[in-house]
Amino acid sequence: MGTRRAPAPRTAGRTCLALALAVSAGLAVGAPAQPAQAAVAATVPLTITNNSGRGEPVYIYNLGTLLSTGQQGWADANGAFHPWPGGANPPAPAPDAAITGPASGRATTIRIPKFSGRIYFSYGQKLVFKLATGGLVQPAVQNPSDPNRNILFNWSEYTLNDAGLWINSTQVDMFSAPYAVGVKAADGTTRSTGHLKPGGYQGFFNALKAQPGGWANLVQTRSDGTVLRALAPGHGIETGALPATAMNDYVNRVWSRYAGSTLTVTPFADQPNTKYYGRVAGNVMNFTNSAGAVVTSFQKPDSDSIFGCYKLLDAPNDLVRGPISRTLCAGYNRSTLLTNPNQPDSGSAGFYQDAVTNHYARKIHAQMADGSAYAFAFDDVGHHESLVHDGNPQQAYVTLDPLN
Structure with a gap:
């Protein structure tokens, strides 16, 4: 999705789509079965509420792939x-797809x-x-x-299909202008996620700037002093802002540990008997099934592969390598592979406790009101992602929150 150097599975948006397609196809995704729902409408209203307190005009864009045809394009305010x-x-310049957004204190529905x-x-x-x-x-x-470098902006990712709506707040590429997402179900209940704690926006930047080891270099500031965003650590490695060796010490300790012991991965919450067993041999971690046959192998990952959940931790949409890789990626980013030989780790209390960890993700989760975020591509392992879903959505919401 977009122009990222990583393949599509690295983004949270692809995570939403993969989950949506899995549900549509009836594949097991670790969630309870849902009762049959009424047909999802061809378009769903989405209300954007501007609680930012900022006086500038807001511009909205709805860009993506039409699922019925696979065509890429944009939708206007009426959903056409x-x-x-x-x-x-x-x-060449693309057609102007901007929709005039709401002024501060107002709302617009598209x-x-x-x-x-x-x-x-x-x-x-x-x-x-x-x-x-x-x-x-x-x-x-x-x-x-990039011509957008000095613009304050952000985006939400969503998939709407016949199985319902998935919409998230994402920090996979960057942490920037805060917002929350929500969905209203047919029974009138509304679920939302993505709000920061009071003071959380500035609190995140203060914490990141105070983190030694190059993490402060992820912050981008405009010439007028406006803090625009913090790049995700994979992009920090790409630009040279963050050392490419950021996770090396942790990886070396994982490699040493599992040369002499076994890492057990149970990738599906609803299939507790499907287990894979990892052992290190030289520069490779081999995973075997319960019969002892090798099902997939991983080279020793570098920091960029870990932060991006790609390259040496590629996760194809299959039922073996992809689920194992997702679990490994979450374990590396959360630094739980040494404290728990049974992955994924079930609770967040032990996440990010090692001195070598994804500090960007750690500090984002610490500032979220509900603790949920999409701070790396597979932050949904164990359901710690900032995502809402409904099989028969009546209304969707994006709320632009204050920066102060």
């Missing part, structure tokens, strides 16, 4: 789909179609989107020349 025209090399996509919002300026021959070029603010 518009395919992107052909791209160019170098990339409609979302059956998309796998993103709801972008920006303050003060419209975002710049371009079309390359391979599709839409989305913001990549780790690149100093």
Whole structure:
């Protein structure tokens, strides 16, 4: 999704889509079976409420892939789909897909179609989107020349299909302008997630700036002093802001531990008898099934593979390697692989306790009102993600929260 150097599974949006497709196909995903629901409407209203307290105009974008055809494009305020025209090399400006957002203290309702996509919002300026021959070029603010680098913006990711709506608040790429998401069910109940604790926005940046080891370098500030965002650590490695060796010490200790003992992975909560057993041999961790046959192997991962849950921790959408890799990725980012040889770890009390850990994710979760966040791609392992779902959504919500 977008122009990230990582393959699609690295993003939370792909996590939403993978879960949505799994539910649609009837695959086991570790959640209880849901009763049959009424048909999901072709479009669902989404209300954007601006509680930011900021005076700048807000611009909204609804961009993604139409699930019925696989076409990429954008949706207008009424939920009508518009395919992107052909791209160019170098990339050419995309059609202006901006929807005027609500002023502070006001709300605007748009409609979302059956998309796998993103709801972008920006303050003060419209975002710049371009079309390359391979599709839409989305913001990549780790690149100093990205035209959106000095714009305060963020996005939510969602999938709406015949099995319902999944919508999240995501920090997989960056932590920036705060917001929460919600969904209203047919019985009138509403579930929401993504709100920060009081003072949590500034609290996160203060904590990250105080973290030694290069973590403060993830923060990007505009020339007028506005703190715009903190890059996710994988992008920090990409730009040189964070050392590429950030997780090496922890990986070396994991490798030493499981050269002489076994790491047991039970990747499906609803299949407790499906277990895989990991042992290190040289530069490889081999996983065997209950019959002793090797089912997949992982090279010793580098920090970027860990933060991005890709490359040496690639997670294909299968029923063996992908689920094991997801579990390993969560264990490395949360630093639970040495304290618990049975993964995934079931509770959050032991997360991020090692001195070598994903401090970006640690500090985000610490500032969330409900503790839930999508601070790395597989933060949904164990259901610690900031995601809401309903099989028959009546209404969706995005609430723009204060930065102070």
